Amino acid sequence: MARRSTPPHSADTDLDARKATILEAVVAEHIDTAQPVGSSAVAQHADLGVSSATVRNEMVSLEREGYLAQPHTSAGRIPTDKGYRYFVDHVASGELGAAQQYQLRDFFSGVRGEVEDVLERTSALLAQLSGYTSVIVGTSTSHATVLSVQLVNLERRHQLLVTVFSDGTVLKHSVLTSIDIDYATCLEASSQLNALLIGTTLDVPVQVPSRPDAVSLLIAEAVAVLHAERPAKDGEKVFIGGASKVAEVFDSVETVRQVLSILEEELLVVSLVEDMLDRGVSVAIGSEHGFAPLSSAAVVVAPVHVDGVTTGAVGLIGPTRMKYQEVMAAANAVSKNLAHHFEGSAGGD
Amino acid sequence: MARRSTPPHSADTDLDARKATILEAVVAEHIDTAQPVGSSAVAQHADLGVSSATVRNEMVSLEREGYLAQPHTSAGRIPTDKGYRYFVDHVASGELGAAQQYQLRDFFSGVRGEVEDVLERTSALLAQLSGYTSVIVGTSTSHATVLSVQLVNLERRHQLLVTVFSDGTVLKHSVLTSIDIDYATCLEASSQLNALLIGTTLDVPVQVPSRPDAVSLLIAEAVAVLHAERPAKDGEKVFIGGASKVAEVFDSVETVRQVLSILEEELLVVSLVEDMLDRGVSVAIGSEHGFAPLSSAAVVVAPVHVDGVTTGAVGLIGPTRMKYQEVMAAANAVSKNLAHHFEGSAGGD
DNA sequence: TGTTAGCACTCAGTAGAATTGAGTGCTAAC
DNA sequence: GTTAGCACTCAATTCTACTGAGTGCTAACA
Numbered sequence: 001m002a003r004r005s006t007p008p009h010s011a012d013t014d015l016d017a018r019k020a021t022i023l024e025a026v027v028a029e030h031i032d033t034a035q036p037v038g039s040s041a042v043a044q045h046a047d048l049g050v051s052s053a054t055v056r057n058e059m060v061s062l063e064r065e066g067y068l069a070q071p072h073t074s075a076g077r078i079p080t081d082k083g084y085r086y087f088v089d090h091v092a093s094g095e096l097g098a099a100q101q102y103q104l105r106d107f108f109s110g111v112r113g114e115v116e117d118v119l120e121r122t123s124a125l126l127a128q129l130s131g132y133t134s135v136i137v138g139t140s141t142s143h144a145t146v147l148s149v150q151l152v153n154l155e156r157r158h159q160l161l162v163t164v165f166s167d168g169t170v171l172k173h174s175v176l177t178s179i180d181i182d183y184a185t186c187l188e189a190s191s192q193l194n195a196l197l198i199g200t201t202l203d204v205p206v207q208v209p210s211r212p213d214a215v216s217l218l219i220a221e222a223v224a225v226l227h228a229e230r231p232a233k234d235g236e237k238v239f240i241g242g243a244s245k246v247a248e249v250f251d252s253v254e255t256v257r258q259v260l261s262i263l264e265e266e267l268l269v270v271s272l273v274e275d276m277l278d279r280g281v282s283v284a285i286g287s288e289h290g291f292a293p294l295s296s297a298a299v300v301v302a303p304v305h306v307d308g309v310t311t312g313a314v315g316l317i318g319p320t321r322m323k324y325q326e327v328m329a330a331a332n333a334v335s336k337n338l339a340h341h342f343e344g345s346a347g348g349d
Numbered sequence: 350m351a352r353r354s355t356p357p358h359s360a361d362t363d364l365d366a367r368k369a370t371i372l373e374a375v376v377a378e379h380i381d382t383a384q385p386v387g388s389s390a391v392a393q394h395a396d397l398g399v400s401s402a403t404v405r406n407e408m409v410s411l412e413r414e415g416y417l418a419q420p421h422t423s424a425g426r427i428p429t430d431k432g433y434r435y436f437v438d439h440v441a442s443g444e445l446g447a448a449q450q451y452q453l454r455d456f457f458s459g460v461r462g463e464v465e466d467v468l469e470r471t472s473a474l475l476a477q478l479s480g481y482t483s484v485i486v487g488t489s490t491s492h493a494t495v496l497s498v499q500l501v502n503l504e505r506r507h508q509l510l511v512t513v514f515s516d517g518t519v520l521k522h523s524v525l526t527s528i529d530i531d532y533a534t535c536l537e538a539s540s541q542l543n544a545l546l547i548g549t550t551l552d553v554p555v556q557v558p559s560r561p562d563a564v565s566l567l568i569a570e571a572v573a574v575l576h577a578e579r580p581a582k583d584g585e586k587v588f589i590g591g592a593s594k595v596a597e598v599f600d601s602v603e604t605v606r607q608v609l610s611i612l613e614e615e616l617l618v619v620s621l622v623e624d625m626l627d628r629g630v631s632v633a634i635g636s637e638h639g640f641a642p643l644s645s646a647a648v649v650v651a652p653v654h655v656d657g658v659t660t661g662a663v664g665l666i667g668p669t670r671m672k673y674q675e676v677m678a679a680a681n682a683v684s685k686n687l688a689h690h691f692e693g694s695a696g697g698d
Numbered sequence: 699t700g701t702t703a704g705c706a707c708t709c710a711g712t713a714g715a716a717t718t719g720a721g722t723g724c725t726a727a728c
Numbered sequence: 729g730t731t732a733g734c735a736c737t738c739a740a741t742t743c744t745a746c747t748g749a750g751t752g753c754t755a756a757c758a
């Protein structure tokens with residue numbers, strides 16, 4: 001379905017030069033005006049020295065091949081998802097505007113703070129830069145190792161397990177016990193947990209001594225709670241920026257509702273983005289991703305590679321007639337800057 | 350501006366019985382139908398044995414007094430913000446429906462996990478129960494005391510400061526140093542920090558020994574980072590549920606955009622809710638809260654008291670013609686359940 | 699004095715007809 | 729293969745007329 005790079009002639013999908021020019025003109029114009037595009041507009045705008053009649057003939061052919069559609073007989077043409085796909089695959093991805101480049105550099109030169117915080121603010125920035133709702137996903141930390149574990153005595157039967165990972169993630173879990181735990185027990189359990197867990201990853205099971213004393217009980221409980229985390233995709237933090245843009249860029253209220261309700265479900269967003277990453281797709285148009293409620297939307301993602309490893313992705317969501325060139329440029333630029341930021345400073349996400 | 354309870358006669362705002370009935374009928378009907386309400390509808394619906402002509406006369410008077418308004422001459426009346434205010438102040442707050450009560454009980458009987466997690470899910474539940482977008486705010490932890498501090502060596506010049514508070518909050522901060530720190534130094538600093546900070550609150554300054562050795566430098570840096578947190582309202586976590594409802598309950602796309610953009614700004618939400626809590630107001634209609642972009646919205650809040658202290662609030666946002674009775678009932682019920690949950694189990698938020 | 703029946707009036711909303719015009723497809727000539 | 733020309737289509741716009749919900753006012757009534 002998805003064709004990536006730009007081989008000049010790949011039999012199936014390719015169009016002759018003139019058709020391609022016409023198609024591109026229609027897509028560009030429609031992205032710009034949101035209106036159906038007529039043959040004469042194309043004839044004037046794109047400078048192929050050809051009359052509107054000729055353009056019309058080509059358009060009929062493009063429609064037959066599924067790149068264009070007509071809302072009704074006496075209207076111009078609008079691109080189909082396939083038309084957008086061609087456009088995305090065959091049009092240079094474009095550069096970021098100077099003002100935006102400056103803004104980006106400015107932001108990243110001054111940014112400080114915790115990973116979550118940086119991602120949150122980056123997400124807002126990306127939304128502002130691109131004009132669309134942005135999504136930043138930090139992928140699973142399942143391969144980060146435990147750097148430190150600590151049990152803190154909150155109440156007699158309520159301990160807090162604080163785990164620090166090598167990538168800087170901190171997890172907290174409540175450990176509830178059926179017996180009272182005193183300070184000394186807590187301390188001892190803490191130190192044994194450290195010995196037990198430091199250097200391990202969460203996906204490797206750990207042998208817990210099953211003696212019936214308080215310390216062992218506490219340890220067993222703590223390990224159980226910590227490892228229970230696994231099945232639910234955790235560590236995959238999602239940061240959404242510019243959610244209000246949804247109401248700006250989609251015209252139907254119903255679509256706005258649907259997109260918002262997708263964005264509400266972190267799990268859906270994560271799987272959408274990760275699925276695209278897995279398939280090596282950077283743009284999903286209309287129904288190309290399997291999410292029916294998003295069938296009138298397009299998603300652009302750019303992976304974030306830190307030290308050669310994909311640690312997350314930035315994405316943008318908009319209508320299928322979104323400004324692909326700018327959007328892809330923005331996503332790529334932000335992902336590169338993010339990667340650089342995390343390579344430059346300490347551990348990535 | 351805002352009048353709270355229901356004193357039967359408070360001179361200024363009160364209406365005679367018939368006018369009150371008519372006003373209530375108009376408000377109730379308009380909330381139900383979203384249409385202007387005519388005199389005959391009121392005459393039939395509300396059972397004051399009086400003709401539509403009489404109702405009309407009263408309506409003229411109610412309009413003069415600012416409770417009702419007419420979209421145009423030949424239309425019925427719709428309530429003004431003042432009209433809604435009267436309605437809210439003088440109509441019993443209503444009970445939660447049986448099905449919803451069951452759902453609530455079911456949820457809270459089975460709920461487990463970290464505070465943040467519980468609040469997140471509660472927020473989603475409240476949105477679902479009420480049909481409107483919900484907001485849960487956990488107020489500042491400035492009076493929680495430090496239970497434990499720990500420095501973890503992430504990289505040579507990058508330490509992670511993990512602080513656990515008596516209310517179960519865990520904060521993490523990066524501490525970047527200009528000199529390399531080894532494990533022993535980190536450990537020593539950790540233990541001194543514990544001695545220094547345990548039992549203190551963040552709003553009390555701490556005397557840091559200013560010797561030039563690595564340990565002291567690290568300690569000074571850590572304390573500085575931790576206390577720097579203060580000015581920015583932190584610890585006030587905001588959980589938003591059912592954001593997509595915004596697109597359902599407001600009819601103008603522009604309003605949807607504005608409400609969403611308010612919700613994007615956690616700080617705004619927090620100050621809005623806290624302002625209402627401070628003023629002891631549970632419902633803010635139209636422009637009663639100072640937020641211009643929300644002038645066509647109403648906000649309902651209910652404080653969450655744990656062990657006699659206000660630890661947060663639950664809120665709902667909808668159009669001024671929202672279902673106040675149900676919404677207030679839902680907010681109150683959820684706030685009580687939350688309070689009970691945190692009193693029952695361990696430390697609140 | 700408060701209530702009400704009656705009536706003229708207002709005006710958004712709807713429906714239908716006429717018009718416009720952007721844009722098409724087709725054909726015939728170049 | 730290209731294009732000028734033309735008949736045709738059809739959404740969108742404009743106009744008119746009509747409808748009817750609802751009002752305000754007045755005059756009569758209890």
